[in-house]
Amino acid sequence: MSIPYNITIFVGGNAKRFRNTMWLLISCFILFGAKALNAETTTFQKCCPKKLNLIKVVVVNNDTKEVNFKCLESDVEATYNISNRHFPLILDEDIEVKYGMPQDCDLQLLPIPTIKDVDTMKENSICYDRLVANISNEEQKHIIPKIVALQCIKEQTETEVRDAKISLVKIRKCCPKGQNYDIEYHLCRKNLENDDEEWIATQIENSKNSNYIYEIELGLHCKLSEYAVELTNEKFMFRLDGSMLNIESRYGASNSSSFHNEWCIDRDIHDPDKQMIARVCTKNCSNYDAFCLRKCCPVGQHFKPWSCGFRSRCVPNTDESALFDLSPFLPPLKNLSKLDTYGIRSSLDCPQSRMALNISSRADHHELTMEGNLKWALGVTVNYCLETFDFRHCNADVLVSGVTCYEPLEDKNxxxxxxxxxxxxxxxxxxxxxxxxxxxxxxxxxxxxxxxxxxxxxxxxxxxxxxxxxxxxxxxxxxxxxxxxxxxxxxxxxxxxxxxxxxxxxxxxxxxxxxxxxxxxxxxxxxxxxxxxxxxxxxxxxxxxxxxxxxxxxxxxxxxxxxxxxxxxxxxxxxxxxxxxxxxxxxxxxxxxxxxxxxxxxxxxxxxxxxxxxxxxxxxxxxxxxxxxxxxxxxxxxxxxxxxxxxxxxxxxxxxxxxxxxxxxxxxxxxxxxxxxxxxxxxxxxxxxxxxxxxxxxxxxxxxxxxxxxxxxxxxxxxxxxxxxxxxxxxxxxxxxxxxxx
CATH class of the missing domain: 1.20.1070.10 (Rhodopsin 7-helix transmembrane proteins)
Structure with missing residues (x-):
């Protein structure tokens, strides 16, 4: 009898506080429960099944024109000789997804710049997906991948739109599908595992966003005056916040910064499971303690000489023999601590003409300075670029050499x-x-x-x-x-x-x-x-x-x-x-x-x-x-x-x-x-x-x-x-x- 007595004494002493607490908990439960009952599940109608994109097929016969929309499956790829090299839409786990196009109606294509108000009152009257190809009479036309909507024509006037619950987020991947970035040679290389979508989904999950549809865009396009700096998760921390990429140094060497569109992420080809890479556009490499230099051709391209001289054109890399190997330029910079972070700026605009230097010739000897400039016979210049010259068709080697602008002396007419x-x-x-x-x-x-x-x-x-x-x-x-x-x-x-x-x-x-x-x-x-x-x-x-x-x-x-x-x-x-x-x-x-x-x-x-x-x-x-x-x-x-x-x-x-x-x-x-x-x-x-x-x-x-x-x-x-x-x-x-x- 002593135990109940003690409890009674305890309750009796705090009865008022206990009752208030219980009523508060009950009220919260009732409030949130009612709200949950009234809340509507966020749904999204995707035209094609998971991991598939949409294509448009047009067949013109005499005066008739037939328009069909198909999902880019393997049999469709073989029929129209196209490949599904574009990333599909990636959906947040909190979004309820339904798949399929509207049935038993004529469809019309509604291009939309962003996904807004995508939740409609009429079920199956509209769907959304990423259009990646346009086939006209079995001929593929160039098209930039974009988000579109397919809607029943007869249902158009009856559609009633509610407030938007889903937002579109664009994530830029540095390399195409099936490729990862190589920070040693500064280009994209083939990834045999081809699990990019799973990796991107993991990064999205880590960002803890909700009700987002993610569109994957490829490559990084910096301004001519900007460098693409290559950052790794060994020195920097990355966090996705919608379409923003937030970067913060792990060692406090630089302030945190945010990028909206001028960024891309990828995995290091040498360590795809652990090493994450972010390439960001910046004019000031010192913010990231990076060593910046210029490359003549875009990433993934090199110089192919017209003949056996140095007059060349940029061509895509077809094998791994023409890599952008900077090792010949690194010995003078061996004491430079920032060589583990590079910034690459493509192209070289010269007011008159460009002049190629032969790195194998002593008269053309040139090297990089600590500041990332080029030192050669005529002095130090910032107007230069380095590139890989492929002379294999001339029974010669592949070499990385410099190109400078021809700069006439000011005092010489x-x-x-x-x-x-x-x-x-x-x-x-x-x-x-x-x-x-x-x-x-x-x-x-x-x-x-x-x-x-x-x-x-x-x-x-x-x-x-x-x-x-x-x-x-x-x-x-x-x-x-x-x-x-x-x-x-x-x-x-x-x-x-x-x-x-x-x-x-x-x-x-x-x-x-x-x-x-x-x-x-x-x-x-x-x-x-x-x-x-x-x-x-x-x-x-x-x-x-x-x-x-x-x-x-x-x-x-x-x-x-x-x-x-x-x-x-x-x-x-x-x-x-x-x-x-x-x-x-x-x-x-x-x-x-x-x-x-x-x-x-x-x-x-x-x-x-x-x-x-x-x-x-x-x-x-x-x-x-x-x-x-x-x-x-x-x-x-x-x-x-x-x-x-x-x-x-x-x-x-x-x-x-x-x-x-x-x-x-x-x-x-x-x-x-x-x-x-x-x-x-x-x-x-x-x-x-x-x-x-x-x-x-x-x-x-x-x-x-x-x-x-x-x-x-x-x-x-x-x-x-x-x-x-x-x-x-x-x-x-x-x-x-x-x-x-x-």
Whole structure:
């Protein structure tokens, strides 16, 4: 009896509080129970069975048009040769789903941008699904998957709509159905398990949303100025909230952020059970401590060259041999902690043209900086992209290499350079025509001058083409580069011949020998030609062989690779080929010419005194006439040396100092107008005017007779003035500067 007594005492002491609590519980139970009884179950009418999509089939026969709607089952796939590669609608577990299309009525298609008010009063009068294909007379038309409604036409006016209880949520999957994302090579790869729908359903269940219909969209489309940053659930936490993706760092390194449409999720192909990946669009990679870089083609594509050069187009990956492998660029960045999070930005928009770099060439060496920029021979640039080049059709390897924008120097007007060099080329051509047309000018000195003009015309012609516009073909660019090189090397060689010839002439004059005979001059010209042409060809051939079969980076000229000249950047530590094959040899020739010119000046002074001593008699007159001719040749050869030597000296100085800019603008203008200067020196002469009139038969016979005695001197004098327009073809001048375009 003591136990009931104790209970009675307890209850008695708290009777009022207990009764209030019980009444409260009863009231809540009654309230929620009534609400539950009055609540309506959320239902959704899906046109096709679970995991199937909808297609539209149209058959047109004469004037009749039959429209049918079918579910994309295996037999339908085989009939219309289409595949069910699109994800179906995924429904929340709390939604009651009914399957099937309205029966015994004509159906009409009602496209709807979002699912709203989908719960209707009339059962089976309307259904919803995802339309993924449109078949017209057994031909598939392109259609973007979209949510549509099928409704009975006769029921349309009778449909009464209630308040919406279901909302549409769009989830973006990074890769197509049956594929997962590879964060190592940054592309989608095939997943043999093909259980994507179950995985997506799991993610939806974890988000704890209700009354949602989920539409799966594929891929990620960021703006051109945004990077697609690849985040993993090892460093970040992901949570779906409807169409929003919320991201929060596990280590507090960055603030939480939310994305509405600019995101996608997927599994890591290397660890699909544990590793989840989210790709998000952002302009600021530092928010996620990511290493961002540029890729030329979209994800899942690579470059396929048109031929065996670097001119390429983007094509889809068909196998796993053309992967976007960044390992060659990673060694300089091995100490960078953020290499486990990448950001990829596709495409490269260049204002003029793009230039591919050959990663296997030392002259094209490039690497990534800590900031994600590209460092190459011309400095550091943000205007670049990396891509996989597939050269297997050329019996070569697959390589990942860089592409940059062609950026002309701000202080270089290439159009103006092209115009000036074209004018110089025309003047050289006119000078050459005049000297070839007048027999009086074709003596030995004239023949050497004609050869010199030919080489200068070759160099300036190729140089003008290089300055005109970008040359996309590597073969053409290389050919023009060697044309410029050979032209200037041969021009220096023939100038050396002229300096030697005038030195030899005055050396013989001092012994008071008779005037040279034609046979002796012809023989000497043959030896001159052997020296000039063979030395030029030999030096060009050596340069070509070391370029084609490199044995050392110091001898690899890389002609036409990055530009239509030597491939190295002027003043760069790797600019040795330019010095070895051009600057130093031409400097030696220029110095030899200077020595010969000085020695000739000494001989000229001695000959002059000897001529004065022998002025009396016929021998003295002959010697005096010869001395005048040779002295004129000497003076003009000196002018030629000044022109060629000044170009080479400026070339050398420009490799040491690039300032002041205005001085080098004047030097460039001088080099570009050398052809015009040669034309003025050699053509604008009264005696040449007389010879031209004589050739055309416009001179009177007596005038011709009076001019006969001086014709030899005239030809000799005018002739020798033809000179090198040896443009400084280093990077500083026109050649390399424009040649950099490729």
């Amino acid at each position: 290439y159009k103006l350079s092209f115009v000036l060099m074209t004018i110089s080329s025309v003047c050289l051509a006119l000078t050459l025509v005049v000297y070839c047309a007048l027999p009086e000018l074709r003596n030995q000195h004239g023949r050497t001058l004609i050869c010199h003009l030919c080489t200068m015309l070759l160099a300036f012609g190729c140089l003008a083409r290089v300055q005109y516009a970008y040359i996309p073909d590597n073969g053409t660019c290389t050919l023009l580069a060697y044309g410029i090189y050979f032209g200037f090397v041969a021009a220096f060689a023939w100038l050396n011949v002229m300096c030697f010839d005038i030195w030899w002439t005055f050396g013989n004059v001092r012994s008071v020998r008779p005037l040279r005979k034609a046979n002796a001059e012809r023989k000497r010209f043959i030896w001159y030609s052997v020296y000039a042409w063979s030395s030029s060809i030999l030096l060009t051939l050596i340069t070509f062989l070391f370029d084609k079969y490199p044995v050392s980076p110091y001898l690899d000229s890389n002609m036409g690779i990055t530009r239509c000249w030597f491939g190295t950047m002027q003043n760069d530590k790797d600019d040795w080929p330019h010095y070895i094959f051009f600057v130093i040899p031409m400097g030696i020739v220029t110095c030899i010419n200077f020595v010969l010119w000085v020695l000739t000046a000494r001989h000229c002074a001695r000959v002059k005194s000897e001529v004065h001593r022998l002025q009396a008699g016929s021998m003295g007159e002959r010697m005096k006439r010869r001395f005048r001719v040779d002295r004129a040749k000497y003076l003009l050869t000196g002018k030629l040396w000044v022109v060629m030597g000044a170009g080479w000296i400026c070339e050398l100085l420009s490799t040491v100092a690039g300032e002041p800019k205005w001085l080098w603008d004047i030097v460039d203008l001088y080099n570009q107008l050398q052809g015009v200067l040669i034309f003025i020196i050699l053509i604008f002469k009264p005696k040449l005017y007389y010879l031209a009139r004589k050739r055309l038969g416009l001179e009177r016979p007596d005038a011709q007779n009076n001019g006969t005695s001086s014709s030899g001197r005239t030809s000799s004098t005018l002739l020798s003035r033809s000179i090198s327009a040896d443009e400084r073809i280093s990077t500083r001048v026109s050649v390399p500067n424009n040649a950099k375009k490729k």
